[in-house]
Amino acid sequence: MRQGGEWQWNAISFDLPPCIKGRILATPIQLYGVKRDTMNWKASKDREFTVASAYNLARPEEEHSSGFKGSWIWKIDTLPRICHFLWLCHHNSVPVRDVIVSRGIECEAVCPLCNSDAETIIHVLRDCPFAAAFWRKIVFNESQIGTGYD
Numbered sequence: 001m002r003q004g005g006e007w008q009w010n011a012i013s014f015d016l017p018p019c020i021k022g023r024i025l026a027t028p029i030q031l032y033g034v035k036r037d038t039m040n041w042k043a044s045k046d047r048e049f050t051v052a053s054a055y056n057l058a059r060p061e062e063e064h065s066s067g068f069k070g071s072w073i074w075k076i077d078t079l080p081r082i083c084h085f086l087w088l089c090h091h092n093s094v095p096v097r098d099v100i101v102s103r104g105i106e107c108e109a110v111c112p113l114c115n116s117d118a119e120t121i122i123h124v125l126r127d128c129p130f131a132a133a134f135w136r137k138i139v140f141n142e143s144q145i146g147t148g149y150d
């Protein structure tokens with residue numbers, strides 16, 4: 001209970017530990033106006049609760065200090081399924097063999113197509129000779145279609 005700007009600690013029948021008293025004393029109190037106290041969510045700038053702010057608060061300190069670097073993905077002007085696939089790649093969540101092994105499932109991590117390197121996401125999409133041949137074929141076909149319309 002507060003009277004005259006001071007907490008009346010003797011109004012309760014027991015002694016509060018100093019750490020609790022310190023927290024109560026450190027809590028800002030409205031001294032002027034008639035507006036009632038409201039709940040504020042300290043993890044967001046506008047003090048409104050959002051799931052994203054709760055998620056950031058729940059993550060370990062070192063992760064949310066660096067921030068999410070993939071927000072650019074959602075700003076790309078393309079199909080949502082492509083944005084979603086890029087988001088999965090950015091979070092290392094495409095189930096290629098290297099990701100599966102890193103999650104504790106026993107399987108061979110080597111690429112079954114080329115048998116020369118680990119099957120990582122970047123290997124499957126770019127570095128594997130079979131992927132490179134696929135991309136060259138698509139680019140070649142696109143250039144063939146392009147010359148047909150000229």
Ligand SMILES: [Zn+2]
Binds near residue numbers: 112113115128129
């Ligand atoms: Zn390969």
